[in-house]
Amino acid sequence: MKLVITDNLTAIQKATYLFFNNLTQPADYCQIMEHLDKIGLKVNKTTVYRNLNTLLVENKITELDFGEGKKRYELRQNHHHHLVCNQCKKIECFEIIQDLHQQEAEIAKNTEFKITSHVLEFFGTCKVCQA
Amino acid sequence: MKLVITDNLTAIQKATYLFFNNLTQPADYCQIMEHLDKIGLKVNKTTVYRNLNTLLVENKITELDFGEGKKRYELRQNHHHHLVCNQCKKIECFEIIQDLHQQEAEIAKNTEFKITSHVLEFFGTCKVCQA
């Protein structure tokens, strides 16, 4: 779900929106700052975090945690999971695992736990790094 | 796999080992410090982290990340997953999801990604908090 860039946005916000629209894998706040820097916008990290927070509460982006001690962000989109390469750190997406929702329902039934979300991430070595 | 408490351990280490042996859900470094405090051992956080690190490299405990901005630790044991209650923060364990490994193999085949590990955690509301 690409972000719509409207006229009432500031230059920083437009650049941030564009950044997300062109993003190929989840980015952390540093990558956002570096990108803004690169296109000539010197932006404070506070501003970056505030804009991220706005996008989060508007439900336009998602916060991800791969256990790196920091958060990553990507456009909210169809539910999917990630393949994280331990070597080059590349992150690929892939679509839903069939049955996972069914199994979720089963777990919920067995444990009387009402499941509202899950995190499923795979770690390993990507094709390139295997070579 | 309970930790074996041997004579060559220090008092702090013995208490930490016992803490892990009695642990019912993953703990963060604060909970470890609080426990040591409670039994009269004033311990520095550096020491806690260092002992955690030793246990990690010895492969006796596992590091978990539920996206809280900090790590949690538990005894290494049979592969399992967690049900995390968003309200009371209680963490339950449950056993392997059948098929997940099979699906993992399938994903690996389709993506040419060599999967070495995965993270699967469920979030929701536990039975008690639903009441």
Added chain:
DNA sequence: GTGGTTGCAAAAGGTTTGCATCTGT
């Protein structure tokens, strides 16, 4: 005395907060 353990202070990152300033309408 040597190695391993601990404490302390500091630093490194990521993230948040308070407050003042700026900008556009």
Added chain:
DNA sequence: ACAGATGCAAACCTTTTGCAACCAC
């Protein structure tokens, strides 16, 4: 003038590091 956006400094929290002190054998 007002609301919203930004910058800046400081703080907070988790985690790590360097160094000195300590303890046990």
